[in-house]
Amino acid sequence: MSFCFLHTGDWQLGMTRHFFSEGVQERFAQSRFDAIRELGRIAKEEDCRFMVVCGDVFESNLVDRKTVSRAIEALKDVPVPVYLLPGNHDSLNAASVYRATTFLERKPPHVHVIEDTNPIRVDEGIEIIGIPWPSKRPLQDLVALTTGQLEAAVDTTRVCVAHGMVDSLSPNLDDPALISLSSAEAAIAQNKIHYLALGDRHSLTKVGGSGCVWYAGTPEQTDYNEVKPGFALVVTINGGGVTTKEVNIGRWKFIERDQIDLNTKEDIDALRAWVENLGDKERTVVKLGFVGGLSLSLHSELEELIYHVQEILGAVETRMDNLVVIPEDADFTDLGFSGFASNTVERLRSNVEDSGSDADTSRDALALVVRLAGREL
C-alpha cells in the first residue's frame, strides 16, 4: 500500500517579535497564515491523503481570538484532513486553545485535534498514533511510553505524530521528556510504527539512520539560529519503505552578522553594499554586531546608513557595544573655532580620552557640537 501525507509543524501562530514595528509584525503574522494555505496547496498538489502538524501550532494557549479565527480560516482552505497535535507551546491543559470557544465553534470538520494516544484510523489500513502534550513539562518520554504499549501493526501503516527533542540532538540530557531515538527506532523496527513525524525543532532535520524519523521544521523562519527553516516534508510510505520530499514554503529570512569591522569609510561603504545586495528586503530581518573605531563624522554616516536600512528591511537590530567613536582633529578643524567653543571641544575630547564615567556622554556632546556647528556653518 502506498500513500503520501504532508508533515509539518511549529507554525507558532500568534508569534510576535519585539524588533518588529507594528506594520512589520502584522506582515510577519500574515505570512504564517499564508503558509498554511501554501501547505494546503502543496498537499493537494502532491496528492497527500492528510496533513499532520506536529505540535506548536499556536505560539501559546493564550493567543488572541483573532489569531485562532484567522488560523481556522486558513485551515478551511486546506483541502485534505488536518491533524493538529498539541505541543509544548499549546499543550492540552485546562487552558488549551483547542478547547477555546472560538476554536470549537469554528473548527471545520476536516480539522482534527489529537487529544490522546488512541490510534486514529485515517483511512483503510492507515492509522495515526498521536502523542499530544498534556502539559508544558511532561516528566517522561511520551513516545517511548506510547510505543511501549503498542502491539506490532498488522495490515496497517502507522504514522506516529509527536513533539519534543530527541536525545541525540539535545544538549540537555537531563530533560526527562527527551525522546529516546533508539527506543523510537526500536518501535519502527518492531513494526509498531512506520514513520515518526516530529515537531519542536524549527530546522528541517533527518534524525537517525532509519530515514523514518524527521523533523519537518517551521514553514516560516522565527529566529536567527534556525538552520533550515521554511520547509515541509511530503512523506510517502510505500510498503515498508519511506521516502521524503522537502518543499520550500518560507519567505522570511533572519540574518545575523556579528563582528563586522568598521574603521574606515570603506568599511561603511562595504556594509552599505552588502545591504543593497540583499534580496526580498522587506521580509529580511538582520542583526548586526559592529566592532572597531569610527570618527565622529564616520559615525554620523553609519547612523544615517542604519536609519536608511531600517526603512527598507523587515527589521534591523544592531549591537554597537564594541564600536568606539573616537573624535578626531579632522572632526573639528573645519569648524574653525578659536574661543570658548574651541576650549569646550578640547575639554570634551579630554573627557573622551580619559575614558572616565562621562566619556560616552562627552562623545555624544562632541557629536552634538559638530552637528550644531554644522548647521551653523
Added chain:
Amino acid sequence: MRLLRLRLANYRGIDESEVQFGRHGLTIVEGPNETGKTSLSESIGLLFDYLDSSKHRSIDAVRPAHHDAGPEIELEAESGPYCFTYFKRFYKKPETTLTIKSPNPENHTGREAHERAQKILSETIDIDLWRALCIQQGEAIQQANLSRQTSLSAALDIAAGGHQADPREESLFDKVKEEYGRYFTERGSEKKELQEAQKAQAESEAKVVSLEKQIQNLEKDIIRAADLGLELERLKKQEQDLRVDLFDYMKSLDEIKSLETVLETARLKLESAQKSEQAAKRDKAVRQDLIEAVLKAQKAHAELEESSKSSTASVKKSETDMEKAQSDSFATEAQRKAAESLLNLRRADFDYFNNKLHLEQLKERKERIDRAREEAALSEEVLVKNSVDEAILKTIQKAERSLITARAMLETGAPNVLLRGLTDLDFQIDGEHTTIAKDEERNLSVSDRIRVTIPGSLQMDLTAGSSSSDLLKKVEEVKQKLDVLCNDAGVSNTDEARQSFEARREAQQSIARRKEVEQENLRDLTYEELERKVLGLGKGVPAYPTARVPKPDLPPNLASAKEALRSAEAGLERDNEAWEVARTELDSARKVRDGLRERYQKIRVELDLKADELKRAKDELSRSRGNASDDYLESEHLKCTKAVHKEEENVKSAEANLCGKEPDRVRILAETAQGSLQTAEKKREAAQQENTEVRTRLKVFGEEGLHEKLHAAQSHLNYIRQANKAMIRRASAAKLLYVTMKDERDKARRAYVAPLKEKIERLGRLVFNDSFEVEVTENLSVASRTMDGCNVPFDSLSGGTKEQISMISRLACAMTVSKDGGASLILDDALGYTDPERLKLMGAVLAKAGQECQIIILTCVPDRYSNIGEATVVRLG
C-alpha cells in the same frame, strides 16, 4: 574709522555747514542750540544706512522745512586701510558718490557706491559698537550696551592674551542653549517631555508587569485545574469507600438495636419482680412492727403507773416543807421592820445634834460678816470726813520742818538768857506760868521780845536786836504757811494731822478687811443663802425634841447619838440577813413543791395517753391479722424472692448477647464514617466549586489573547525604553555640552573683561582717587563702583557719578578698539550733570583718551570742556 570732514547742506535748518575734525585726539564742536551739532552725528548714520532713494521717515525728518532741496551729506573719513569721500543727496536729485583714494583709488556711484560703502564699513568697523559708544543727547547717564559687540570682544580677547573670538561662537552657544532648553528648564529641572517619556515608560512597564501577572495567574490556574481534577477523582473514590463502610456499620447497628430491646424487656420484668418482693417484705415488717408496738405499749403503761404512785407521796412532803418555811419568813420580816424603825429614829437624833451644831456655826459666821460690814460703813464715813492722805501729811511735815529750822536759826541768832533758880520759884514767861527749881538752869532765847514776870516782884522785858527781828519775821511767815496747810487739811497742828492720817489709813484697812471676812465666812454661799439656812435651822432644831417619840430617850449629845445610830444600823443589818435566809428557803421549798406537782401531772397525762395507745395497737394488730395471717405473709415473701432470681438470670443472658456485638465500638465507627463521609463530600463540593471557578477563569481570560497583548506591551516597552534611552542620552549630551560651553564662555568673558576693567579704573582714578575700582559684568557694563573700601551698585550712584563712569567706560572701550576696527567717539552734549571740579578732572580723562582715539565733542556749553588740554575747536553758527 576716523572722521576727517563732514559737510551738510539743506539738512533740517542748515543751509550749509562743514566741519573739519582733528585727525587725532579731541575735536570740540561748539555752538549754540540749533546750529546743527546733533545733526552731525545723526547724519553719519543716515549716510551709511539709507539709499539716496529712501523715503524712510528718518530721511523725511531731515528735509529742510522752507525750501525744496534734497538734504546732502558728505563725509571724508578713514576706516581701516581705506581713505574715502562719501556723498549722498536724498529726495531732490538723489545722488550717491564714493571716491576712494587709498589703498587703491575707486569711484562708485548710485547703489554700487552705497553697497561698497557698507562693505567697507562692515569690513573695518563694528558699526553697532560705534553706535553704542556714541552719546546722544539726553542719554549721558546710561551705560553703553556692549554685550554683543564683536570688535570689542575681539579686542578684549586679544588683550586678554587669547585668540580672537569667532563671532559664530556666540551663535553656536545660542544653539547649544536652545538644544539644552529642549530638555531642561533654565534652572536645570527636567522638562515635561523628558518627564512624560519616563512616565510613559513606567506606565508601559506597569502594563507589562500586569500582563505577566495575569499570565502567571493563568499558569497557576492551569496547574491548579490539573491538580483539582486528580483531587476530585480521589475524593470521589474516598466517598464511595466510606459509603460502603457506613452501610456495614448501619447493618450491625440494627442488630444491636434489637438485642437492646430484648435486654430492656428483661430489665423491666426484673424490676417488676423486685418490686413484688419488696412489697411482701414490707408487709411482713409491718406485721412485726404492730406486734412489737403492742408489747412496747404494755410495758410503758406499767412503768408509768408505778411512777405515778411514787410521785403523789413526794408532792405531799414538799407541801409540808413549804408551809414551815413560810412561817419562818414571816417572823424574820417582822424583826427586820422593827430594826428599821429604830434606825430611822437614831438617824433623826443624829441629824438633830448635827443641825444644832451647824446652826451655831452659821450664826457665828453671819455675825462676823455683819460686824465687818458695820466697821466698813464707819470707815467709809471716816474717809469722807478725813482728807489727810499721805501727800498732804508730807506737805504739812515739810512745812513743820521749815518752821523748826527757822526757829532754830532764830534761837541761834537771838540773845540767850540763862535763868538759874536760887530757890523754887513760880514765875511767868510771856504771861504763862512756869516754875524753876533750885539750881535749875533754863535758857531762854529772845527772838524778838520776852517778858519774864515774877508775880509781885519783878517784870523784866527782854528785847532782841534788829537781826533777830528778820529771823523772827521769817519764823512768822513759815508758821503762817504751816497754819494755812493745817487749816486746809482740817487739822489744828501737825500732830493732829498725823493722827488724822493714821485714822484714815485704819479706815482703809477696815474696808479691805470686810471683803476678806465675807470671803472667809460665806465660803460657797451667798449672804442670802446663809441667812435662809440660819432661819431654817433656827426653826427646825428647837422643835425636834418636842416632836420626837418619848422612847427610847434622846441621847444627851452628838457623840452618843452617833453611837446609837451605829448600833441601830448593825441591828438592822443582822435582821435583814436573817430575813433573806428565810425568804430563800421559802422560795426553794416552793420550787420543789411546784416541780413535783408538775411532774405528777405529766405522769398522769402520759399514763392516759399510753393507755389509749395500747388500746389502739391492740385494735390494729387484731384488724391486720383478720385480713392476713402471719403465716400467709411469710409464704408470699418466699414466693417473690424466687421470681426475682429468675428474672436476674434472664437479664444477664441478654446483656451477654448485646456485649458480643460491641455496640459502642460499632456506634463510634459508624459516627466516624458518617463524619468522614460528610467531610469528603464537603471537600469534593469545595474542589468542584474551585474547579468551576478555575475553569471559568481560564475560559474567560484564556481567550483574551494575553499572549499577544503581553508581546505587544513588551515590544512597546522595548521601543519606549530605547527611545527614552536615546532621549536621555541626547539630553545628557546637551546638558554636558551646555554646561561645559557656558563654563568656558564665562571663563573667557571673565578674562576679557579684565583689560576693559583695568582701562576704566586707570581713567577713573584720574577723576576719583587711587582706590577707585569697578566691577565689570560679562555684558561689559559696570555693575558697581568701589571707592575707599565702599562698594556702591551703579544704579545707586548719583546722576553725576553715573554720567562720569558711563563716559569713562565708553572712553575705555573706544581706547580698547582704537587700533583695529575703532571708530571716532562722538559725545553729544555730555557731562551736563558733572560739577565744575569733576569737569576739570573729566577733562584730564578726555585728554588721556584722546591720545589713543578720535573723540568728537558736540557742545553748546564750551566752558564745560575748558580743561581738556590740546584740542581742535570748531565753532558752528
